[in-house]
Amino acid sequence: MQQVLLCGALIVTLSMGIRHGFGLWLAPITQDRGWTRETFAFAMAIQNLAWGAAGPFAGMLADRFGAFRVLLVGALLYALGLVGMALATSGLAFGGSAGLLLGMAQSGTTYAVVYGVIGRNVAPERRSWAMGVAAAAGSFGQFLMVPVESWLIAQWGWQNALFVLGCAALAIMPLALGLKEPGLASGAQVPTQSVGAALREALGHASFRWLTVGYFVCGFQVVFIGVHMPSYLRDHGLAPEVATTALALIGLFNVFGTYTSGTLGQRWPKRHILSAIYLLRSIAIVIFLLVPLTPVSVYVFAAVMGFLWLSTVPPTNAVVAQVFGVQYLSMLGGIVFFSHQVGSFLGVWLGGRLYDATGSYDVVWWISVALGVLAAIANQPVRETALVRAPAPSAA
Template structure:
């Protein structure tokens, strides 16, 4: 008797790609929300404990830096062992950081909780890991739109969480709000199971590289280096605005609620911007798209600083900046995948994201430092404008084609 051999069952990504995208988007939304709400906690915490804004800013700067430091390593683990374990570990560490932040009555505890724990937690469960999973698991026709959807979902977290944080701070207190956010992070664990499917098959032209060979190839590639350098500006601007914008608006006579709704407007508009960027990434040169985004950011920020403060101008700024907020992510991740393939996508995008987070560290830290030194945020706003125009120029020479590799040896 001969037993019939059943063909291997298709992966979940092949059978239900929409479900994989939906669960990944929910993870991106949950992980990005509390991080995008950090500015809502600046004034309550510094006011209660008598800290300067530089103390709070340093904690969030550490968070951004360690998020960037941890992402390539989390990506390498995800490339080797799958994303589910990384997402679950990141969610637990993130939740612990939020819970400890609620009881951080000294600068050291604040730097440990809001800085170290949340930073490393984000490196394991943020949208970077989700986008890499999409690139590996989903059919090729789903990838450009899924990159935009995953980024937009993070933006929806930014739309949802800051007003929620502002409202909960007023009604139940900032400590209880952080505890609730910490519990919400644990929902990432069940959603991560949908991303546990088998990987997409490697392309035939992709050699079986070691991690060291992949890193050496990437950092010898001029276009990848330019992409990494340009991504620095994105992190600088995002982290500075997320952390210091509510306080900046309060300094100019507006309420904390206006700051929360401005951050929410950024998140809501970025859903449109990210999806549009994902759509455009497959229809025009990505380097031109990135240059246009950075240039437009510089113009929008300059206009906001020069105009008088009002709720309407603030919300309008949020909408315009939101259209450009995370719209850099789909073309950036798409370029990394185009240059090097999907084999080490999580790790190589992770190194690009590290540059982004170095920018975030400096944006948050310099924002608090210069405020305490100069009494205003004006210098950092104009530095953001200058960096925008510089990054627009840096992205233009990028060459959009796969890296040239020697053909793999053929078996005898």
């Protein structure tokens, strides 16, 4: 278990840490290329949508053949996408690299694939805690990588910074060795439930559908804030260092938030934890919009939002494992996450689209508030009781 947690945590640290700082590239890329903010935002929106769309398939392959092969391909796509992002000179090429390639890469190197291995190798009574540890590692990556990426951009330029990160993404390959599952390597194991049956069972379950509604809101909020907050702060006259510090604080406090939610998920109903997270996010955004905007208010907001940032991930995936079992955990987690990424697509794209149309991010901020309240309500009907399946008929 220790090897799985260590390697899984380091993989998530790299994959989530690199992407968390993409908002730092919005200003230099759009200014250098002469693009609108919507061009950059649309590529990030494609990235999130591609991540979500490819997630169930990456999860299905990881469930059937093990995570190792999926992680190798994901790491290679990550490096290629970052290099393509640096070299793209048109909006179409930028959307293909920063959008499609990086989205597919993230589907094979982040939570759904890693959580499938954790679910199969950690006892149920410690599963939520273990998922919290992995999520906390990804959060630490966000804290660690943002100042590193900001320094790389300042010292070496935005293009060279992307080349360096492309090399860093390849480190996922040796780490994937720690997530090898010999029993899945050949795909020879006999499944106790077919993929189709698992899909029909999950999609027909009300709690699964309510989880997807909540996760849609999670994606909308965090990706809008992560990509557009640096530009929002600069528009209001704050120094670039404030945005860098804010993103780093989000990553730092996310470490504590994800670990706390994973630990609490072992003791309290996870639906209550999820509802509280979404409601507190809305309250934090309202206060942030109403108080005077200063570096101090930004740092307080970043710390609060950081604590709530990915704290939805451990309880959401733990509910899926608890209700449906672990055989298809990566695939089912990927389906729920697809809803998250549809929300991410809309959050990041609407941020750029409505900014270009109105000259302000205010409308999207208030949409985020309303959606947080909706998600708090949507998670209350979720039931966490494990499904009891009829035994499979024996062979004649």
